[in-house]
Amino acid sequence: MRHYISDLKDLVGQTVELKGWAYNTRSSGKVKFLEIRDGTGIVPCILFKGECEDSALEVFEGVTQECTVKVTGVVRKHPKQENVFEVGLKTLELLAPSPNYPISPKDHGTDFLMENRHLWLRSRRQHAILRIRHEIVQAVRDFFDGRGFTLTDAPIFTPSACEGTSNLFETKYFDEKMYLSQSGQLYLEATAAALGKVYCFGPTFRAEKSKTRRHLIEFWMVEPEVAFNDMYDNMELAEQFVEYIVQRTMKNRAEELKVLERDLSKLAVIKAPFPRLHYTEAAQMVKKENAEFNIGDDFGGADETIISSKYERPVFVHHYPQAVKAFYMKEDPKEPGFAMGCDLLATEGYGEIIGGGQREESIEKLMTKIKEHNLREEDFKWYLDLRRYGSFPHSGFGLGIERTVAWICGLPHVRETIPFPRLYGRSYP
Ligand code: 4AD
Numbered sequence: 001m002r003h004y005i006s007d008l009k010d011l012v013g014q015t016v017e018l019k020g021w022a023y024n025t026r027s028s029g030k031v032k033f034l035e036i037r038d039g040t041g042i043v044p045c046i047l048f049k050g051e052c053e054d055s056a057l058e059v060f061e062g063v064t065q066e067c068t069v070k071v072t073g074v075v076r077k078h079p080k081q082e083n084v085f086e087v088g089l090k091t092l093e094l095l096a097p098s099p100n101y102p103i104s105p106k107d108h109g110t111d112f113l114m115e116n117r118h119l120w121l122r123s124r125r126q127h128a129i130l131r132i133r134h135e136i137v138q139a140v141r142d143f144f145d146g147r148g149f150t151l152t153d154a155p156i157f158t159p160s161a162c163e164g165t166s167n168l169f170e171t172k173y174f175d176e177k178m179y180l181s182q183s184g185q186l187y188l189e190a191t192a193a194a195l196g197k198v199y200c201f202g203p204t205f206r207a208e209k210s211k212t213r214r215h216l217i218e219f220w221m222v223e224p225e226v227a228f229n230d231m232y233d234n235m236e237l238a239e240q241f242v243e244y245i246v247q248r249t250m251k252n253r254a255e256e257l258k259v260l261e262r263d264l265s266k267l268a269v270i271k272a273p274f275p276r277l278h279y280t281e282a283a284q285m286v287k288k289e290n291a292e293f294n295i296g297d298d299f300g301g302a303d304e305t306i307i308s309s310k311y312e313r314p315v316f317v318h319h320y321p322q323a324v325k326a327f328y329m330k331e332d333p334k335e336p337g338f339a340m341g342c343d344l345l346a347t348e349g350y351g352e353i354i355g356g357g358q359r360e361e362s363i364e365k366l367m368t369k370i371k372e373h374n375l376r377e378e379d380f381k382w383y384l385d386l387r388r389y390g391s392f393p394h395s396g397f398g399l400g401i402e403r404t405v406a407w408i409c410g411l412p413h414v415r416e417t418i419p420f421p422r423l424y425g426r427s428y429p
């Protein structure tokens with residue numbers, strides 16, 4: 001019977017069979033060490049002449065990094081370390097070789113590792129990141145599923161733009177011109193009118209020619225949309241959501257966060273309510289430290305860092321100038337020229353992780369905005385129907401999974417937060 005490394009703690013004293021890959025080897029005199037990984041964990045195995053079969057020692061000589069192995073042995077507690085287990089090997093079989101594995105424990109440059117991403121995923125650090133990503137994805141689903149939201153995923157092929165035309169990925173849909181989805185939001189507004197509280201969660205595409213630590217070409221976004229929520233309700237939902245994700249990940253993925261040497265004190269304080277800043281206040285804050293910034297402009301990555309550095313919790317910036325926001329944003333009737341959009345900036349300089357706000361519900365205003373943004377009204381015929389037939393105030397937001405994973409893991413770049421990143425300048429492997 002085959003066992004998994006993650007179950008060894010309950011099998012002390014028993015003989016087990018493990019299948020996996022050689023992670024590391026080491027010899028010292030009569031004792032040989034073989035670290036095996038099987039996807040559920042990594043365990044040290046010890047070969048001791050007289051205790052194991054002689055053939056195992058011979059096979060050991062041919063074991064190289066990442067060759068496939070099958071072992072049997074007895075599980076025991078580590079002589080010195082608490083909660084660490086090891087296997088005293090009886091047999092060792094080589095199932096498949098791995099000559100000259102390109103990634104050795106020494107330091108490699110990022111380009112080399114990215115070129116070998118399909119193999120890089122086998123390292124301890126990458127295991128930790130991907131497990132945390134999985135936890136975050138599960139937390140996202142549980143949060144909305146537990147609050148009466150219905151999952152209504154949006155299409156990826158879309159005939160029109162949602163977030164402006166500058167970064168649309170054009171593709172063909174038989175003989176028609178189509179785009180890859182920049183956001184499921186417009187479709188969610190339709191399902192919100194049908195089901196009230198809805199969300200979608202899927203891949204999103206932005207043809208952004210920017211090589212920053214925050215930008216991917218293909219990323220995953222979760223977007224809730226709630227009928228009759230205003231911008232303030234929207235911020236409350238967003239802060240509860242972010243608190244839930246962070247606190248749950250800390251609780252369930254402590255081991256992985258430790259592998260990444262994450263400063264947990266920075267995550268422990270991520271609790272709602274989060275501070276809220278009007279754009280004008282935020283802009284003045286930026287202007288003091290960045291003389292080139294003009295009030296009225298959108299914030300760049302460095303500007304976001306200036307704002308977020310003042311707080312130990314994430315901070316909402318709301319009421320952006322209409323000109324820097326998408327066509328669907330509602331203008332605040334009390335503050336003409338300002339959109340009821342609210343973005344959430346993460347702590348420690350991780351920048352915007354949420355973009356969202358209240359949607360324009362007046363058909364006349366929306367038609368004017370569509371024209372002003374040089375969009376074609378005919379593309380939005382169905383969207384305008386949502387205002388024609390029972391218009392309603394509604395709000396929502398989008399949270400980028402990769403930026404959230406980078407923030408929670410404390411990673412310097414989003415490229416390690418997704419198994420196979422699509423970046424400007426990299427689409428292999
Ligand atoms: O601010 P954005 O563009 O908002 C929208 O798309 C809205 N339609 C969402 C909504 O209201 N339903 O994107 C939302 C989030 C950003 O805050 C960021 O976390 C992430 O998506 N994001 C990216 N992540 C990685 N790479 C990129 N190129 C990203 N662009 C946006």
Ligand code: MG
Nearest residue numbers: 343352354355
């Ligand atoms: Mg945004």
